[in-house]
Amino acid sequence: MQIKLWINDKEYIDDVLPDTLLLDFLRSKGQLSVKRGCETSNCGLCTVILESKPILSCSFLAVRANGLHVTTMEGLQEEAAEFGNFLADEGAEQCGFCSPGFIMNVLSMVKELNNPTEDEIKKYLEGNLCRCTGYMGQLRAVRKFLLLKNNREVSHEVC
């Protein structure tokens, strides 16, 4: 069936089978940052942003995105690099395979949560598995990133 959607603000009109997963559809359109780590909505690697909410594209049919805006990391290169640098400074992008899904969720978290506590951060990111890093480095990166963000906001307020 025919669907129309926007990937990173670019319009796509395409024929898809009713059972095509959004994950596969996105990859077929060159959005190769989107990874599959499971097929069971357990790992978070396939996280993309639908309208303004993070979703798991492995458990979402492409047809359901009809008429909607999808954002992948290809559309958030600057934001990804900004946080990604913190991750890289910890060495916490070990194999990096989980990084895109994780970063997409971190970027959503930053928008959704105001001054989150450590527990809130962990809870928000719980669905993003990583088999390499043991999570501590990711947490250090998130905390440092939030600190920078907050300082920036505070300094904006000051001036």
Add this chain to the structure above:
Amino acid sequence: MKFVNKGVRKKDSIALVTGKPVYTDDVTQGCNLVVKLLRSPHSHAIINEINTEKAKKVPGIECILTYEDVPKSRFTTAGQTYPEPSPYDRLILDKRLRCVGDPVAIVAGLDEKSVDKALGLIKVKYEVLEALLDYRTAIDNKIIVHPEDDFKTLCDVGADNKRNICSSDAMEVGDVEKDFKNCAHIIEETYTTKANNQSMMETFRTQTSIDTYGRLTVITSTQVPFHVRRILSNALQIPKSKIRVIKPRIGGGFGAKQTIVSEIFPAIVTWKTGKPAKMVYSRKESFTNGSPRHEAEMKIRLGADENGIIKAIHMFSLWNAGAYGDHGPTTVGLSGHKAMTIYNAASYKFENEVVYSNTMGAGAFRGYGATQGFFALESAVNELAAKLNMDPTVLRMNNMLTQKNVGKIMPTYYNEELKSCTLDKCMLKAKEMINWDEKFPSKDIGNDKVRSVGCAVAMQGSGISSCDVGAVEIRLNDEGFYTLLIGATDMGTGCDTILAQIAADCLDTDYDNIVVHGVDTDLSPYDTGSYASSTTYITGMAVVKTCEVLRDKILSEGARLLGCKPEDAEFDGKQVVCAGTGKTISLAEIGYASYVGTNAYLTATRSHFSPTSPPPFMAGLVEIELDKLTGKIDIIDYVGVVDCGTVINPNLARIQAEGGIVQGMGMTLYEDVKYDENGRMLNDSFMQYKIPSRMDVGKIRVDFESSYEPTGPFGAKSIGELVINTPAPAIANAVYNATNINMRSLPITGEKILTKMINNGQN
């Protein structure tokens, strides 16, 4: 040292954090045949008849292969140096199926839908055989997993396929029985560990094609590209010279990708059809037919005198190889040789047997058998401490290898000499970090909760002594930058970066002045691959040696261009200076000159192997909270202090340690490959096979107590595998300190703890 010992960013970090297409499936987009397998529904069966006629007619299907269409020579898929110690017990497709999921037919087609349809249309008549599912009963069982006559081993590993024995071995140092007679305390217990899945986030995947020269190009997510080339040549019976293997970025391996898993099937499809093909393992396939850690049963006898000085250690390891013997004979060796070596004793005995059964084949997993061994032996040592009413950290300080033992010959470790060790410092620092003396053994904090601490130590090796080789080549380019060609595989651990850091310091140049190239077997110098914790230690040393040679060449060439003698010239990394005349020529100019006319193109290559495999050490201490009503364990704090010699990149080393500890926690608390009564894996998805999430791991703190390993680059030893070894025994010890219950089998679930407490009348 400007770059060594600094936490520089990984060379590939920006690509990774911005989601660039760098992994196998990303770099092979385009028109590929989709390759899938029809897999056996039975754990033991013979294919009596297989009919693919109908399936072949499905539109889009290009190729269907059965056991009749593939070479008949047996091989192993274990990525090890030739001659591999793993038995040659496989065919690409066999008439006999030895586990659920064993390949029955290979199907390749234009798209997934047609392939799936064809898979459903293949008609197979199986003769279902009784299966051998309990490996403890394997030896001399009436069911034989490998009755074939062309079973063979290239090394004498004590195999006997007609008795289901994949390998067996025994050794004794001193006289164990005599020493046990003089022991005041003896612990004699059996410990078991389960098969665990590596669960790297990127499953197995491979793309194959034929290049312009008619050769087979294999792009694959592997830790062992050069072994892949040899194994494919073996399995497909095509000359090695016709195969090229390329390794892009890898989404984790942890040993799983030291076995070749997804490579053979698309390779044979491409070789037969001439068309590009790709196989991507589903998560389920990765679970059911990957290469998990060997399930093991270990019997320990441990004897000590009245003061708690360990006198004798006797260890017997029984290993479940499953359907195929990959890495069986070698992993089992580490369970004893590594675990026992860490304790000074008068005598040691180590016996082992690896047996076949009809569960899935096993393979390498970080720690490589040492992990199972340390769970058993460290648990026994903790039981000894309890029996002696001694603090287990104190018992260890009195018995383990420490700085005092440097210079000691280690009889159970192939008589290698201990040249560096700060394990005592590691232990003391870890105790301080976790505040052990105050917390040991436990505190009831009310609400039916107990807080307790537990401890363990571990060691590993650095490479395989006198066996594995790493080579590198470094070229000087025009403008004075270098290309570092390596055959070692960066699987996320950062070896591209670490080797560049080493090279930068050896060449007195900037880290960014060195371009690293990942592995392509056509171009890269030979390296056995990334396993056995070898890369920093072995390939790192090859970098050091190569840089020395290249520096000499740069110096001579600079001197020649300046018209002076090399002995009168000096190279400081930026320029060559002639002492007499004061004339200089910059590296950039030498680089340019080397590409013109009669001047020499400057390149050097050296390989390195090591006659020793120096052990890195670690002390791991844990604090848990145990709920006495439910048996549930919460990890509060895990402290790991590591002696890996000189730390080349503290950031990357820390992440390795944290990651390894978390994998160890998963193995300890819930990771458990389970089968139903027909040998089918029950928990074959992340829904059921749970790996730790960020909510499960508490706080992890890692620190280092450096030593200087004289045989390693800049004094470095390894870190990759060591770090998975302490969680299981440390957590088991903490459970004991909370409940007085010894958990001798993994995983340690709340259910098991509670059952034991109820049986003990504690609840």
